Amino acid sequence: MPSSKAKTRTIHVGALTRVEGEGALHLIVEDGKLVDLRFEIFEPPRFFEALLRGRHASEAADITARICGICPVAYQMSTLHAIERLFRVEIDPAVRALRRLYYCGEWIESHALHIHMLAAPDFLGCESVVTLAEKQRPAVERGLRIKKAGNNILTLLGGRSVHPVAACIGGFTRVPRPAELTALRDELARVREDAVACVSWVAGFDLPDRHLDIEFVSLRHPDEYPMNDGRVASSKGLDCAQEEFEDYFEEHQVPHSNALHAKVKGRGPYFLGPLARVNLNLDRLGAGVTNLARDAGIRFPSANPYHSIVARALEIVYAIDEALRLIDSYAPPAAPAVSYTPRPGTGRAITEAPRGMLYHAYETDDRGLIHAARIIPPTSQNQAQIEADLRELAPAILGRSQAEATHLCETVIRNYDPCISCATHFLKLDIVHR
Amino acid sequence: MIRVIGIGSPFGDDAAGLVVAQTLAAAPPPGAEVVVADRPGADLLELLDGVEAVILIDAVQSGAPLGTLHDLDLEALPQEGFALVSSHALGVAEAVQLARALGRTPARGRLLGIEAAPARAASVEEMTPTTGAAVERAVRRVHEWVERLTSVT
Numbered sequence: 001m002p003s004s005k006a007k008t009r010t011i012h013v014g015a016l017t018r019v020e021g022e023g024a025l026h027l028i029v030e031d032g033k034l035v036d037l038r039f040e041i042f043e044p045p046r047f048f049e050a051l052l053r054g055r056h057a058s059e060a061a062d063i064t065a066r067i068c069g070i071c072p073v074a075y076q077m078s079t080l081h082a083i084e085r086l087f088r089v090e091i092d093p094a095v096r097a098l099r100r101l102y103y104c105g106e107w108i109e110s111h112a113l114h115i116h117m118l119a120a121p122d123f124l125g126c127e128s129v130v131t132l133a134e135k136q137r138p139a140v141e142r143g144l145r146i147k148k149a150g151n152n153i154l155t156l157l158g159g160r161s162v163h164p165v166a167a168c169i170g171g172f173t174r175v176p177r178p179a180e181l182t183a184l185r186d187e188l189a190r191v192r193e194d195a196v197a198c199v200s201w202v203a204g205f206d207l208p209d210r211h212l213d214i215e216f217v218s219l220r221h222p223d224e225y226p227m228n229d230g231r232v233a234s235s236k237g238l239d240c241a242q243e244e245f246e247d248y249f250e251e252h253q254v255p256h257s258n259a260l261h262a263k264v265k266g267r268g269p270y271f272l273g274p275l276a277r278v279n280l281n282l283d284r285l286g287a288g289v290t291n292l293a294r295d296a297g298i299r300f301p302s303a304n305p306y307h308s309i310v311a312r313a314l315e316i317v318y319a320i321d322e323a324l325r326l327i328d329s330y331a332p333p334a335a336p337a338v339s340y341t342p343r344p345g346t347g348r349a350i351t352e353a354p355r356g357m358l359y360h361a362y363e364t365d366d367r368g369l370i371h372a373a374r375i376i377p378p379t380s381q382n383q384a385q386i387e388a389d390l391r392e393l394a395p396a397i398l399g400r401s402q403a404e405a406t407h408l409c410e411t412v413i414r415n416y417d418p419c420i421s422c423a424t425h426f427l428k429l430d431i432v433h434r
Numbered sequence: 435m436i437r438v439i440g441i442g443s444p445f446g447d448d449a450a451g452l453v454v455a456q457t458l459a460a461a462p463p464p465g466a467e468v469v470v471a472d473r474p475g476a477d478l479l480e481l482l483d484g485v486e487a488v489i490l491i492d493a494v495q496s497g498a499p500l501g502t503l504h505d506l507d508l509e510a511l512p513q514e515g516f517a518l519v520s521s522h523a524l525g526v527a528e529a530v531q532l533a534r535a536l537g538r539t540p541a542r543g544r545l546l547g548i549e550a551a552p553a554r555a556a557s558v559e560e561m562t563p564t565t566g567a568a569v570e571r572a573v574r575r576v577h578e579w580v581e582r583l584t585s586v587t
Binding site for chain 1: 472473474475476477479480528531532535536537
């Protein structure tokens with residue numbers, strides 16, 4: 001019987017915009033109930049794990065860095081730490097500090113890009129960063145300045161800002177002279193003001209009030225905000241070594257995605273990324289950064305995924321402070337890289353990519369040739385959580401127009417800053433209301 | 435100062451803009467600096483900034499015969515109707531559009547487009563011969579443009 005209020009609605013977003021890579025969303029609502037929800041990643045599989053087989057361990061970091069144009073440092077770091085753990089390579093503390101600085105550069109660059117070019121338009125009624133630039137030019141200029149400061153760290157330490165090349169087993173192929181690092185200092189100190197302004201800017205957005213039952217997961221380190229090291233911790237009490245990751249987490253296939261889904265064994269979806277890290281490591285951020293959150297009126301820990309953008313902005317300030325500290329205390333290592341001897345076995349490591357934990361495992365033989373590789377990127381781990389988040393949202397979209405419903409769903413997805421290219425193994429929106 | 439920016443990936447016909455820039459970089463036209471920019475994404479904004487004129491060179495697909503050279507004014511690139519598909523796909527037109535919104539576009543800018551074969555129709559290793567043969571003509575065209583732009587400056 002025809003009625004003015006259709007009982008079934010379909011929302012289909014054929015190609016999600018403002019995300020990294022290609023994906024879609026398909027939702028079917030029947031009699032006010034969500035009957036089908038598929039967050040589809042159709043960017044084709046890329047077979048990196050297979051093409052690493054037979055390669056020498058020393059080639060792996062340059063291959064995996066090609067997985068992502070936004071977070072190549074994360075891929076290099078997880079690869080190198082896994083292999084160094086296996087080969088029992090002890091890196092120089094100065095190299096460790098440089099790698100942390102290198103990671104700060106990537107967080108700054110990736111977070112600034114996501115906040116200003118991908119997420120902010122959602123909250124300001126703009127179609128894209130171009131319309132945002134027309135409305136709020138100083139804010140976009142500010143974002144670009146922050147991003148550039150991050151790029152410059154990557155260029156110095158990695159040789160170039162896109163697909164950097166200088167990180168290697170045991171260290172770097174070249175380390176900077178102290179004067180080269182000092183040259184970055186003034187720009188970082190200047191953009192710190194921009195980053196502080198960015199925190200109050202995003203905290204001032206009309207962020208919806210939502211509280212979900214979420215298991216947040218991130219690394220946790222005894223004294224540091226986590227980047228390269230730490231144990232795996234969750235907001236529901238999980239605590240394990242990086243090497244035990246596969247004992248506590250599992251991946252499974254779903255027909256609608258080229259990326260594997262993941263869950264905490266015996267429980268369910270979990271949430272990775274800046275909000276998880278801030279929630280679980282508030283005491284490691286330092287008063288300078290936590291006071292900014294307090295002054296902006298956002299309380300952490302927070303179970304509101306919309307607070308992700310605030311967490312991301314706080315992490316930019318943290319990464320700038322940390323970069324300045326590392327630059328000021330830099331003394332070059334004795335050698336850019338320490339030597340190593342390949343060993344047979346399996347090495348596993350997790351580092352904190354801008355989007356969350358990135359797990360790598362490599363099995364090598366006594367010559368250092370790779371027999372098996374496993375790469376579990378943060379976006380693939382977040383997929384099930386994104387679907388859970390959308391399921392919670394479903395009742396709220398029923399009374400909305402197609403355009404509003406679609407925008408709401410896309411905003412929820414963008415809270416996770418999904419990097420679909422990395423995960424494929426992302427978005428068109430398809431909502432069916434029956 | 436004129437900045438000549440070659441854009442593209444090293445694969446197949448998409449390399450056309452890069453190869454032209456590499457050739458020009460070996461003997462840059464007087465008054466111009468040449469940047470082999472690979473796929474600059476959002477970083478193209480930086481490259482458009484701080485110069486009087488830019489010449490962008492990129493592979494394009496319009497349905498014209500392979501190797502056809504297209505001469506476009508940057509101002510004439512579409513002004514509306516773009517949705518940024520992703521930051522991966524922050525293409526030349528989007529970057530130019532964002533630069534324009536930020537008041538960063540140089541006073542003069544041209545795009546030299548080289549008609550290329552679709553990725554699937556071309557070899558990953560090398561350019562299709564017809565596109566490859568356009569490289570030399572494209573290099574000459576850039577020299578002419580630089581000469582004309584510097585004589586006006």
